[in-house]
Structures are given as structure tokens and as C-alpha cells.
Amino acid sequence: MDSSISVKNLTKTFKGGLVAVNNISFEVPKGSIFAFLGPNGAGKTTTIKMLTTLLHPTSGTLTLNGMDPVKHPHDVRESFGIVFQDPSLDDELTAYENMFFHAGLYGVPRSETPAKIEDMMKFVELWDRKDSLVKTFSGGMKRRLEIARGLLHTPSILFLDEPTTGLDPQTRNYIWNYIKKLNEERGLTVFFTTHYMEEAERSAHQVAVIDHGKIIASGTPASIIASTGTQNLEDAFIKLTGKNIREQEAGGIDQLRQMRQAWRGGRK
């Protein structure tokens, strides 16, 4: 089967020696929903940043739709959409303006822009709020708008970094319905991370579990549950990654920032 995302022996070492991602390999088949799971600080966000051109790998190869993000960042950026872990909308603009500016940055043809915005905003049921400032939106509405925005330039891959964190069960359910519909009706490949294991179990076709920068299990949710001899993905996840609570470790870049700040502070 064709792969949307192909990762081989990918490693990211930050200055200072921190190995955030350690020689990982995986394939995401075209048109599938892929869950990338792991405890805090396991290397999920670093991996997503490498896949989405925000970070360069230290070694290894990766391709998105057959293209190398390091060599062809602009082509790769046009071919994926992303919903970041933290909100990335402009609160001072209206929902429509956020969509319009995205279209402009992504080179969506101007003649098609209004129709596309309307289509996507209707899809996430926010069309009637198009002229409201985003700062008046609830967390769930912002997420839906971000999903609509991420899909505006008709990418073939959608990255979702913890798309449902902090949302109530109704909204989570809603969002997953959208995502599945997109996957089924438009053939979209979805790559997502989450801490809600039941979401991955219910929605993902393929799962990879990363811990301490290494992939420790991958396959279908059912195969991972079976291989660990557990009842559900949550139990399987805990069996694989241990029961200890992880400190909310800062990501690699945050750690670098802290080091830099400490170093600067020491010179004063």
C-alpha cells in the first residue's frame, strides 16, 4: 500500500546532547487514521515538528507524500494541514478573517477562496458565527475552527496534536465525528496524538507507541491489546510505558531555552 508518511531511522539530538527521538521508523498508509501515542516528554511533539518542517532531523529520512520536508519545505507545507497542541488562531480577528488569511498564506486561488471557506465552516458548523471575533469562542469552537482552517487548502494529510485535550465529552465526540467523516468521505490521511486511549482505540486504524524517544509498539489497536495480554488500549499503554507518573518534562526546545536562560543569568 502507498504511504502518506514514511519515516526511517529518524533521530533528533538537540544541542547539549538530549536525544528526543532515537532511531524511529514507521509508515502511515494513505487514507488511514494513525495514532501516535506516548507519555509526556516521549518525543511526540518533536516528531511532529520534524514531519511538519519546523525542525530538521539530525539523521534518518522522512517523506510526506513522497517529498522530503528538508529539501522541499514549501511543497510539503502545501500538502498537509495541522492543528497544533496549543491554540494558534488570532483572537483579535473574526473566524472568517482567520480563514481568509490562511487561504492567502497558502496560495488558495482567490476566486475559490470564499466558496472553500464557506464549505469548511459549514462542515464544522461555524458558518453562522463567521463574523464573530475568535476571542468570543469556546475552546471547542476554536478547535473546530482550527480543523476547518487546517483543511482549507485541501491537504491530503492532517496532523492533529492532542486535538481534544481539555474539551468536554460532547465536543470530543463531535470532533471525532468530523475527523472520521473527513477520512471516509475525502480520503484524508490523519496523524494524531492524544492522551485519551479510548479515542485511539475507537478511531485509529494504526497505532505507534513512543517512549523515551523509541517506538516500543506498533500495529492495529487490537494487535497491541492482544500482544500485551490486556483488555483495552489504556491497559496496554500502561503495561508498555509503566505506571510511573512522568514529570511534565519540557520539550527539547524548552529545555534548551531554560539552559540558555540559566547560562545568561549566570553571566550577569
Place this chain on the structure above:
Amino acid sequence: MKTNILYPIYILWLRQLKRYFRSKSRMIGSLGQPIVFLVALGFGFGSIFAKAGGGNYIQFLSPGIIAMSIMFTAVFSGIELIWDRQFGFLKETMVAPVSRMTIMFGRTLGGATTATIQGIIVFIITIVIGFRPDIFAVLWGLLFMFGIAIVFTAFGTAIASTMEDMQGFGLIVNLVNMPLFFLSGALFPLNTAPAFIQWIAFINPLSYGVDGLRGAFTGVSLHLISTDALVITGITILFLAVGAWLFSKVEV
């Protein structure tokens, strides 16, 4: 989809203008300082300045205050970069299929335009207070206003690219802005000032902005207007290059 470069620049420019016109408090709040300077200094020192043979002080001071308000607004527009980084919007632009250079240009152009608008508002206020510029020179004046705006927006963006917190940015900017303003010839004529002040003014980009603006509006200037324009253009290119380089290193 092949994006042309100008449209994303326009989009980023438009975003900043929309934000500016929506934030009435920012617009009105930043008028306070120039008005206080104009009224307190202009009327307070006016008679002394005239007695000392300097002529009409409002006529002398107004270009300096216009330049000051543009510089302050322009440098402070760098805070939007820190703001965008903290609230996530910067990431949205960083994964868009446009180069960092384009993003930097769009942002700088947007910040510079809002600073120029701010300068135009102050210009109108100075006329109300009694400033009488040469009306045929207004176009020249506008060019200098935009020049000052570009230089200091690029400067603010450069500083903001290296900083993470807004408080720190505010402190650093004040540390730099105040001496640049006081030693630019905005408040007193430089040709009669002590030599060390003249030397500082010589390397102060704002002094060329103030001088050029004053020359354009009132016909009285220290250097030739063309010299001022040339220096401003040179500094613009330098600051844009430094700003772009520092911005290219920003991590999100």
C-alpha cells in the same frame, strides 16, 4: 498551487492593519505621550526658546515629536511578534508555504504602516496646536515618516526575535528609545549642543529622521535632505537584513 510572494506580504500587512484599527485603546493611548510633550514642552519652553533667538518653538519641536511617536510605535510593534509566539499564531505562519523572509517583510510593512498612520495623526494634532508646515513638502514629509517607521519596526522585530517575554522587551525598548529620542535633536538644535551630544546624534538613526522631517516641513535642517534620505535608506537596509537574519533563527 504556486504562491506569488506579494500576496502573502499583503495578507500579513492587512492583518496588522485590521488589528490596529480594532484596538482603539492602543491608538488613543499612544497619542497621550506626544500630546503631553507638545503641550508641556512646546508651550512651556516656547518663550525661552524665542528669547534665545531660536524662533517659534512649536515650529521646531513638532517634527521631532512626530518622529518620536513614529519611532515609539514602530519599535513597540515588535511586541506583536512576542505576542504571536506566546499565543501561537506565529506557528500558523511558520508552517505556511512562504519563506521567513516574506513573513518578516509582511510584518515589518504592517508595523511600519501603523506607525506611519500614528505619525499622521500626531502631525494633524501639531497643526491644531500651531505647527505651520510647508504644505508642498508634505509628500517629502510622508516619505521620511515612512522611512523612520520602517527603520524602527525592523529594529523592534530584531529585538523581539531574540526575546521571549514581554516585560523584558518593554524594559529593553525603553532603555534604547529614551536616549535615542532625547539625543536626536528632536527637542533642541544640535548645532549649538556640546560636541559629545553631536557625536551621539551623528550615530543615532533617529537624528537623521528628525532632521529630514524638519527639513521637509520647515525648510530648516542640519544636513541636506538628500543626505538624510540616503542615511535613512542605508540604515533601513541594514536593519532589515539584521532583522531578517535574527527572525530566521526564531524557533517555535
